[in-house]
Amino acid sequence: MNPTPNRKTPLAPLQESLGARFVDFGGWDLPVMYASIVEEIEAVRGGCGIFDVSHMGRFFASGEDAQTALDWVLSRDLTTLEPGRQRYSLLLQEDGGIIDDLMVARVAEQEFLLVVNAGNRQADWGWISSHLPEHIRLVDRSDQTLMIAVQGPEAERVFQDATGVSTEGTRFLDVMDGLFDGAPFLASRSGYTGEDGFEVVIPVEAGLELWRRLLSKGAKPCGLGARDMLRLEVAYSLYGHELNRETRPSDVGLGWTLSKRNPFIGKEALESYSPRHDLIGFVCIEKAIPRAECRVEASGREVGVVTSGGLTSRLPEGFGLARVEKGSVTDTLEVVIRNRRVPARKTKTPFISDRVKR
Numbered sequence: 001m002n003p004t005p006n007r008k009t010p011l012a013p014l015q016e017s018l019g020a021r022f023v024d025f026g027g028w029d030l031p032v033m034y035a036s037i038v039e040e041i042e043a044v045r046g047g048c049g050i051f052d053v054s055h056m057g058r059f060f061a062s063g064e065d066a067q068t069a070l071d072w073v074l075s076r077d078l079t080t081l082e083p084g085r086q087r088y089s090l091l092l093q094e095d096g097g098i099i100d101d102l103m104v105a106r107v108a109e110q111e112f113l114l115v116v117n118a119g120n121r122q123a124d125w126g127w128i129s130s131h132l133p134e135h136i137r138l139v140d141r142s143d144q145t146l147m148i149a150v151q152g153p154e155a156e157r158v159f160q161d162a163t164g165v166s167t168e169g170t171r172f173l174d175v176m177d178g179l180f181d182g183a184p185f186l187a188s189r190s191g192y193t194g195e196d197g198f199e200v201v202i203p204v205e206a207g208l209e210l211w212r213r214l215l216s217k218g219a220k221p222c223g224l225g226a227r228d229m230l231r232l233e234v235a236y237s238l239y240g241h242e243l244n245r246e247t248r249p250s251d252v253g254l255g256w257t258l259s260k261r262n263p264f265i266g267k268e269a270l271e272s273y274s275p276r277h278d279l280i281g282f283v284c285i286e287k288a289i290p291r292a293e294c295r296v297e298a299s300g301r302e303v304g305v306v307t308s309g310g311l312t313s314r315l316p317e318g319f320g321l322a323r324v325e326k327g328s329v330t331d332t333l334e335v336v337i338r339n340r341r342v343p344a345r346k347t348k349t350p351f352i353s354d355r356v357k358r
Contacts, residue, residue: 146207
């Protein structure tokens with residue numbers, strides 16, 4: 001019996017024509033890079049790069065009291081979220097374990113867009129739909145739309161030149177709507193690179209043309225390899241690395257995502273939970289490439305594991321994030337890479353400052 005083939009986004013043929021190299025990512029064939037991960041990283045830090053993030057789930061929830069209903073399902077307080085704004089939130093189990101992290105946008109007074117991780121799309125749908133009242137309408141528009149991230153210091157110019165839509169007056173986490181070639185789209189001033197930029201949700205056919213238009217205006221296509229290093233440089237957590245169902249928000253520096261005002265699923269369990277771990281940043285003292293699951297040692301004993309690691313031109317000795325026993329690392333540590341103990345020092349995160357437009 002042949003295994004089920006991986007899914008591809010509608011942009012895959014265009015990506016293949018640009019020389020994309022594909023990898024398996026949670027059941028999807030997605031570009032890991034085009035010509036060079038290094039070049040793509042530098043394009044985003046110095047110009048404009050575009051990413052196909054259409055594999056991510058896009059759920060729309062609407063109905064009377066939709067905000068109140070979502071306040072129970074999500075950890076973040078939505079009471080103060082105004083139409084045209086979005087924020088980061090968590091989806092939690094009753095015991096406080098993290099099912100997923102997501103972005104929630106208020107696109108109208110009682111309509112919300114939830115952008116969830118691709119690998120959790122089915123589980124998230126089942127969990128959310130089972131915990132919403134019957135009168136709340138939940139629609140999955142992931143397959144009817146594309147999602148394109150336009151990122152970098154030149155992103156605003158490229159986006160405006162490609163769409164003809166002004167972004168004047170918008171700032172980080174604003175959400176705007178518009179028309180491109182007659183098709184409606186939503187664009188949030190956000191992204192997961194630490195740079196200014198936009199994430200555009202648009203019907204498939206118009207999205208294919210938007211991809212071409214963005215390239216013609218100077219954007220460089222980028223893959224997962226660059227996206228992973230870019231998010232790590234600004235210490236953004238990634239589900240399946242820093243976050244999973246066994247971790248609690250306070251163990252990974254996400255206590256700020258928990259509503260103090262509203263009850264939510266998992267709140268009661270978390271109120272009696274004592275944090276057991278720290279999520280720390282580290283920089284290697286000699287050149288090395290730390291990877292996820294490398295052991296971390298301090299004071300002669302194993303205290304945790306690397307959750308994400310790598311090296312870039314801004315951190316050329318190697319760097320990463322590690323989940324360690326609470327209070328076990330004060331200054332120095334060792335990362336065990338291929339049976340070699342590499343000295344490292346704990347450092348503040350983010351490793352580099354973001355440049356989003358606030």
